[in-house]
Amino acid sequence: MCILSEKDNDGIRRRIYDMYADFVKHVDPKGSVMDQLIQDHVVNPELAEQLRSKETRGDRCRAMLHELHIGGNPQAFIVLRTALLEDYGYIVDTIDKAASGTITLVTSSRCI
Numbered sequence: 001m002c003i004l005s006e007k008d009n010d011g012i013r014r015r016i017y018d019m020y021a022d023f024v025k026h027v028d029p030k031g032s033v034m035d036q037l038i039q040d041h042v043v044n045p046e047l048a049e050q051l052r053s054k055e056t057r058g059d060r061c062r063a064m065l066h067e068l069h070i071g072g073n074p075q076a077f078i079v080l081r082t083a084l085l086e087d088y089g090y091i092v093d094t095i096d097k098a099a100s101g102t103i104t105l106v107t108s109s110r111c112i
Contacts, residue, residue: 012077013069015098020065027088028057029064036083042076043067 016023027033030052037043043051047067054060068076084092 009074009077011099012081012095015095016065016077016080018098019094022094023065023091024058024061027061027084027091029060030057032086033080033083033088034064037064037068037076037079040075040079042071042073042079 029037034043034048034052038045038048043064051060051063051067054063068080073079081092081095084095
């Protein structure tokens with residue numbers, strides 16, 4: 001996991017919520033995204049199964065964002081952004097464009 005600041009995490013969270021409707025429409029956290037969140041200890045396997053059991057992609061995504069928001073992990077949205085790279089690079093591009101260079105870009109599980 002790449003350690004960035006809480007400020008970076010908050011910035012990513014804000015940018016995701018700024019594009020909430022599109023994010024929920026396109027991202028399905030059921031597969032590799034959730035696996036990365038488990039691996040980096042952002043969610044536990046039990047919570048992941050609860051989130052995966054939601055009926056629709058939108059329901060899964062809304063529930064995941066809610067849990068990350070209330071979960072208290074200061075790296076949650078940084079890890080989410082990294083997890084999106086594999087299958088949702090275009091979403092990460094949108095997040096990063098909105099950032100205007102205010103975060104350290106993460107292109108894998110390592111910082112650059």
